[in-house]
Amino acid sequence: MKLRRDPFQAIADPTRRAILVLLVSQTMTAGAIAKNFDTSRPTISKHLQILTECELLEQEQKGRKIYYHLKPEKIKAIADFIEPFRKLWDDRFNKLESIMKNYQSTK
Amino acid sequence: MKQNTNVHAEEGKQELVITREFDLPLELLFKAYEEPEIIEQWMGTNVLKLENKKYGCWQFETTDDQGNVVFRANGVIHEFIRNQKITRTFEMENTMFPVQLEFLEFEKLTDNTSKLNMHIVFKSVEFRDQLLQLPFTQGINMAHNQLQAVASKLGEGNSSGK
Numbered sequence: 001m002k003l004r005r006d007p008f009q010a011i012a013d014p015t016r017r018a019i020l021v022l023l024v025s026q027t028m029t030a031g032a033i034a035k036n037f038d039t040s041r042p043t044i045s046k047h048l049q050i051l052t053e054c055e056l057l058e059q060e061q062k063g064r065k066i067y068y069h070l071k072p073e074k075i076k077a078i079a080d081f082i083e084p085f086r087k088l089w090d091d092r093f094n095k096l097e098s099i100m101k102n103y104q105s106t107k
Numbered sequence: 108m109k110q111n112t113n114v115h116a117e118e119g120k121q122e123l124v125i126t127r128e129f130d131l132p133l134e135l136l137f138k139a140y141e142e143p144e145i146i147e148q149w150m151g152t153n154v155l156k157l158e159n160k161k162y163g164c165w166q167f168e169t170t171d172d173q174g175n176v177v178f179r180a181n182g183v184i185h186e187f188i189r190n191q192k193i194t195r196t197f198e199m200e201n202t203m204f205p206v207q208l209e210f211l212e213f214e215k216l217t218d219n220t221s222k223l224n225m226h227i228v229f230k231s232v233e234f235r236d237q238l239l240q241l242p243f244t245q246g247i248n249m250a251h252n253q254l255q256a257v258a259s260k261l262g263e264g265n266s267s268g269k
Contacts, residue, residue, distance in 0.1 A: 006118045082114055085239050090112035093127045096149040100135040103145070
């Protein structure tokens with residue numbers, strides 16, 4: 001049985017997050033993706049394999065080349081999971097920042 | 108507006124880390140955690156008790172417009188080192204959530220910028236994930252409205268802020 005990986009584990013890695021960002025606006029081959037990183041091609045292939053297993057990416061065969069593209073619905077599910085919590089703290093900290101700026105200027 | 112609050116919740120770990128960089132000197136950032144009146148403004152909650160010392164305790168309470176208590180939390184402060192760190196427990200009252208342990212570290216970046224690192228340890232992975240899945244959106248809107256009111260009271264004197 002093929003191991004089902006967890007998408008949250010997949011996005012815990014900064015290189016994999018960077019790959020997802022690269023693919024937001026375009027489809028790319030593994031070679032083109034690898035050119036954006038200092039890490040070796042096999043390492044990038046491994047990251048792509050993990051992202052594909054988590055169904056964050058999908059492979060598409062065009063002629064002899066394989067292109068990768070995002071699966072937005074899965075990415076949205078992840079973002080929705082943690083985003084409200086992040087937003088809660090972001091709002092609080094934005095407020096903290098503006099209150100303390102006022103505090104500083106009226107001191 | 109830049110998104111500079113990060114939440115790291117690694118899969119399978121009973122902890123999460125919230126980090127944020129502030130356009131504030133370290134001393135002002137820390138003061139926002141030390142002064143009850145200021146905490147009330149940005150947390151949108153009432154500070155019933157806050158003893159900033161080792162083994163001191165704290166208690167926050169949020170009420171709705173009708174005065175009903177919608178949220179109450181308390182804990183004990185284990186370490187309080189000004190401009191460096193606060194270590195404390197956090198427990199929501201009348202919920203199934205067990206107590207959490209929080210490590211807050213305050214760091215100077217430059218004379219005018221600082222960073223907060225908030226490391227929260229939960230009793231189990233399951234409790235952490237359940238906390239993340241709480242329906243925050245409603246709470247956010249409520250807190251946001253309260254904060255709006257505070258902000259307008261303070262006036263728009265410093266609108267250069269983000």
